[in-house]
Amino acid sequence: DTEVTQTPKxxxxxxxxxxxxxxxxxxxxxxxxxxxxKAKKPPELMFVYSYEKLSINESVxxxxxxxxxxxxxxxLHLHALQPEDSALYLCASSQEDRGFGLNTEAFxxxxxxxxxx
Amino acid sequence: DAKxxxxxxxxxxxxxxxxLPCNHSTISGNEYVYWYRQIHSQGPQYxxxxxxxxxTNEMASLIITEDRKSSTLIxxxxxxxxxxxxxxxxxxxxxxxxxxxxxxxxxVIP
Numbered sequence: 291d292t293e294v295t296q297t298p299k300x301x302x303x304x305x306x307x308x309x310x311x312x313x314x315x316x317x318x319x320x321x322x323x324x325x326x327x328k329a330k331k332p333p334e335l336m337f338v339y340s341y342e343k344l345s346i347n348e349s350v351x352x353x354x355x356x357x358x359x360x361x362x363x364x365x366l367h368l369h370a371l372q373p374e375d376s377a378l379y380l381c382a383s384s385q386e387d388r389g390f391g392l393n394t395e396a397f398x399x400x401x402x403x404x405x406x407x
Numbered sequence: 408d409a410k411x412x413x414x415x416x417x418x419x420x421x422x423x424x425x426x427l428p429c430n431h432s433t434i435s436g437n438e439y440v441y442w443y444r445q446i447h448s449q450g451p452q453y454x455x456x457x458x459x460x461x462x463t464n465e466m467a468s469l470i471i472t473e474d475r476k477s478s479t480l481i482x483x484x485x486x487x488x489x490x491x492x493x494x495x496x497x498x499x500x501x502x503x504x505x506x507x508x509x510x511x512x513x514x515v516i517p
Contacts, residue, residue, distance in 0.1 A: 331509075332507035398450030403448075
């Protein structure tokens with residue numbers, strides 16, 4: 291199984307709502323990533339978890355709150371978002387706990403298309 | 408990570424080889440060259456990577472120049488399903504902070 295599964299595929303939420311994005315992988319990968327991608331732009335790194343601990347936070351606003359409850363699951367909790375947060379949110383995982391490199395690759399999910407109204 | 412430069416767009420006739428260049432003139436000795444592609448509205452997909460030798464797999468070939476300052480991704484027989492944005496990324500082994508550049512939008516034309 292070389293899949294990273296993201297749910298939901300689409301999400302529409304109001305600015306006062308609280309919602310969560312979920313990401314799951316069963317490849318035994320110890321690094322998991324959240325990326326944000328606006329239309330016609332490359333993915334931008336948000337967070338990295340390594341061995342279930344947050345290792346990188348790219349100065350992401352606190353209205354985005356990541357969580358890694360176990361080695362297979364990664365959540366992104368959303369609260370009080372703004373319309374400009376509308377984007378494709380991508381989850382990825384890689385075998386090497388120190389990143390993409392050292393002769394390994396990252397696997398991406400299909401993303402959650404988030405619209406904030 | 409070393410910065411990469413790619414042409415913003417390219418066209419390729421279906422059935423012909425697509426050659427996508429990438430410049431990474433500031434690459435250092437322990438940095439790998441990776442290629443990913445992103446088909447419209449899907450997650451990025453790994454294609455191939457290399458350190459200094461040329462590499463080939465079932466999807467593509469990667470040619471890295473001897474000085475490692477540039478590389479070319481070759482899709483030997485492009486199909487319409489290869490239409491995508493192709494990202495060339497240079498990654499230090501063990502580095503987690505991976506940055507995607509703007510990529511090349513490849514349009515395969517029937």
